[in-house]
Amino acid sequence: MTRAASKRDYSxxxxxxxxxxxxxxxxAEWYHTExxxxxxxxxxxxxxxxxxxxxxIWLGAIILSAAGGVWFWGxxxxxxxxxxxxxxxxxxxxxxxxxxxxxxAFKTRGMNEAVxxxxxxxxMRNPVTWRWSHTRHHTDTIxxxxxxEIAVMRPPDLARxxxxxxxxxxxxxxxxxxxxxxAGNIGAEEKTFxxxxxxxxxxxxxxxxxxxxxxxxxxxxxxxxxxxxxxIGLPRLYGAWHMxxxxxxxxxxxxxxxTDHRLNSRTxxxxxxxxxxxxxxxxxxxxxxxxxxxxxxxPKLHEMIKHDLPAPSPSIRAGYREMIPAFLRQLRxxxxxxxxxxxxxxxxxxxxxxxxIAVAAA
Amino acid sequence: MSNWVEACDAxxxxxxxxxxxxxxxxxxxxxRSPDDEYFATDxxxxxxxxxxxxxxVMDGIIECPKHxxxxxxxxxxxxxxxxxxxLKTYPVKLDAGKVFIEIG
Numbered sequence: 001m002t003r004a005a006s007k008r009d010y011s012x013x014x015x016x017x018x019x020x021x022x023x024x025x026x027x028a029e030w031y032h033t034e035x036x037x038x039x040x041x042x043x044x045x046x047x048x049x050x051x052x053x054x055x056x057i058w059l060g061a062i063i064l065s066a067a068g069g070v071w072f073w074g075x076x077x078x079x080x081x082x083x084x085x086x087x088x089x090x091x092x093x094x095x096x097x098x099x100x101x102x103x104x105a106f107k108t109r110g111m112n113e114a115v116x117x118x119x120x121x122x123x124m125r126n127p128v129t130w131r132w133s134h135t136r137h138h139t140d141t142i143x144x145x146x147x148x149e150i151a152v153m154r155p156p157d158l159a160r161x162x163x164x165x166x167x168x169x170x171x172x173x174x175x176x177x178x179x180x181x182x183a184g185n186i187g188a189e190e191k192t193f194x195x196x197x198x199x200x201x202x203x204x205x206x207x208x209x210x211x212x213x214x215x216x217x218x219x220x221x222x223x224x225x226x227x228x229x230x231x232i233g234l235p236r237l238y239g240a241w242h243m244x245x246x247x248x249x250x251x252x253x254x255x256x257x258x259t260d261h262r263l264n265s266r267t268x269x270x271x272x273x274x275x276x277x278x279x280x281x282x283x284x285x286x287x288x289x290x291x292x293x294x295x296x297x298x299p300k301l302h303e304m305i306k307h308d309l310p311a312p313s314p315s316i317r318a319g320y321r322e323m324i325p326a327f328l329r330q331l332r333x334x335x336x337x338x339x340x341x342x343x344x345x346x347x348x349x350x351x352x353x354x355x356x357i358a359v360a361a362a
Numbered sequence: 363m364s365n366w367v368e369a370c371d372a373x374x375x376x377x378x379x380x381x382x383x384x385x386x387x388x389x390x391x392x393x394r395s396p397d398d399e400y401f402a403t404d405x406x407x408x409x410x411x412x413x414x415x416x417x418x419v420m421d422g423i424i425e426c427p428k429h430x431x432x433x434x435x436x437x438x439x440x441x442x443x444x445x446x447x448x449l450k451t452y453p454v455k456l457d458a459g460k461v462f463i464e465i466g
Contacts, residue, residue: 027410041379044418103430135429135444139410195446292418292427 006334008144008256010153012189016145020257025143031260031350032289033308043293043301046107050296051099054276055115058096062088066231073227082230086239087277090167093119094243095279095295101131104294105279121209123243124174124236126181128202132193138291142256142264148193152252154334156327161248167240174236178213181206242277246270249319250284253326253338260349261288262342267302267312268319285309308347310340366455366462369402373459380424380435382415385465390452391415392461393424393435400454401435402463408433408440408447 009016020026035043065088068081099105100116120127133148140146152161163169180187186199194202213233220228246268255263265285270278281287283298286305293301306312313319322338329336342348369383375394382405383390389405391414407414407426416427424435431445438449453464 029411037379040416041418046418046420103425103432131443138429195443197446198443290427292425292430 006153006155008154008334010144010150012145012148012192014145017192018145020140020143020146025140025257025259026146027139028259030141030289031262031347033305033347035290035304039304040290043290043297043304045297046104046294047296048107048111050294051105051111051115054279055096055111057276058088058092069230070227073230082235082238085231086235087242088239089122089235090237090239091242091246092277092279093122094247095277095281097123097125097127097130098134098281099279099295101127101134102291104292121212122236124171124178126177126202126205126209128198128205129177129181129190129194132195132198136193138288141261141288142251142254142258144256148189150256151247151250152327154256155331158327158331161244161327165241165244167237167244170240171236175213178206178209182210242274245316246274246278246282249313249316249323250281253323253330255337255339261285262309262340262346263349266319266340267309268316269312269314270316274316307343307345310342310346364464365466366464369461369463371459372400372456372461375400375461378419380415380417380419382413383463388465389413390463390465391424391435392454392463393419395422395436400456400461402452402454402461403433403435403438403449407431407445408449409445414449 011017062085065081065085069078069085072078072081096105096115096119100112100119103109103112105115106112117127120130137147137149142150144150160169181203184203186194186202216228216232220226226234249266249268251264251266254266258264262285265288267285268282270282275282280295280298283302286293286298286301286309289305290301302312313322326336326338367385369385369390369392370381375381375392377394377398378396380391380393383392384405391403391405393401393403395401403414403424405413405415407428409426409429409431412426412428414424414426414433418425418427419435422434422436423432423441425432426445429444432441433439433445433449434441435449436451438451440446440448455462
């Protein structure tokens with residue numbers, strides 16, 4: 001499938017980065033639904049209980065599935081165990097990295113940090129670099145030239161999207177970044193969001209990780225078996241599909257360069273297993289509007305503000321049924337996007353943006 | 363020369379909470395600790411233009427509502443990423459059930 005040249009410059013040091021600053025889209029004030037302070041305070045309250053329970057289940061499932069995979073290695077019985085292990089390693093770590101990075105999963109900061117470091121390693125995201133890139137993602141969500149975490153740029157590179165269901169491109173780039181950082185090199189784009197005093201930590205962690213991967217490869221080579229890599233490293237590939245499946249729905253096919261999360265983010269109702277793996281990040285508009293609300297309080301937040309939000313996609317399948325045609329249409333017209341209708345009870349989109357949006361979405 | 367300004371009624375701020383106070387084109391955050399002490403800082407996070415009064419007060423810390431930047435609201439000290447610059451703090455006094463801050 002031919003991919004047309006983009007009118008958009010997604011570089012963080014390019015033309016659209018300068019334009020976003022000039023147009024007031026960088027670090028702008030965003031719309032949020034009004035919630036009384038007392039209720040907001042209750043929603044933001046931290047607690048260790050839910051995340052301790054979920055993390056005990058999570059770690060237990062990781063250990064059991066890994067043990068099963070090793071025990072049955074060499075037979076077909078290892079496949080279901082590695083299927084589960086892969087999703088836990090290569091997908092659920094995305095949400096653990098995310099929630100613990102926000103510092104909202106646990107009340108105890110040390111617990112957030114421990115899970116954050118572990119999950120960062122498994123998902124292959126330098127914990128320093130990605131802490132800062134995610135900070136920018138929340139400041140400038142889907143602002144072209146500012147947001148370093150735009151999963152599907154326009155026009156969409158669908159081959160890249162498909163390859164990332166198997167982690168191929170992301171893991172490859174993560175490895176290159178790790179080696180580059182381990183060599184002491186922080187890139188020009190990374191320098192736009194990582195403060196100078198944090199860069200040595202990014203380099204130090206990249207060196208530790210590189211050592212772990214080299215050691216794992218050495219053990220695999222000495223054993224003449226791929227099994228060590230099935231436990232460390234490769235699950236980021238064979239288990240990435242669930243993360244990508246959910247992650248694409250967060251913003252895929254929706255508006256860019258707006259300052260209202262109702263326009264550029266998507267809430268999707270999901271089955272309980274996917275919600276456990278994804279730690280409720282399917283409530284994505286709610287999360288972006290109020291990032292201080294812990295994952296376990298997002299369903300309650302959703303109930304409180306749904307009168308002001310577009311109707312959620314009723315399922316993962318429904319989300320894809322609207323998103324894939326939008327991607328295909330963006331191949332012909334990259335300015336096309338899905339404009340989600342608000343219920344009559346909602347405050348309207350900002351009129352100054354709304355008019356432009358109505359034209360582009362037509 | 364000191365410049366004490368009335369910010370709010372003391373009971374406007376709940377225990378372990380914060381409110382916003384705007385004065386003369388500036389914005390401040392007024393805190394009440396669980397020990398019933400009052401504190402005041404600049405109202406905007408030093409990381410980005412976000413009002414701290416929408417954040418979470420917990421264990422002597424104010425967390426910014428946007429990126430979870432953390433400050434000790436008594437000293438103004440930044441407590442780690444993504445905030446690197448301390449908050450400015452202001453002297454506070456109570457008089458006849460009112461909170462006053464000295465904004466210099």
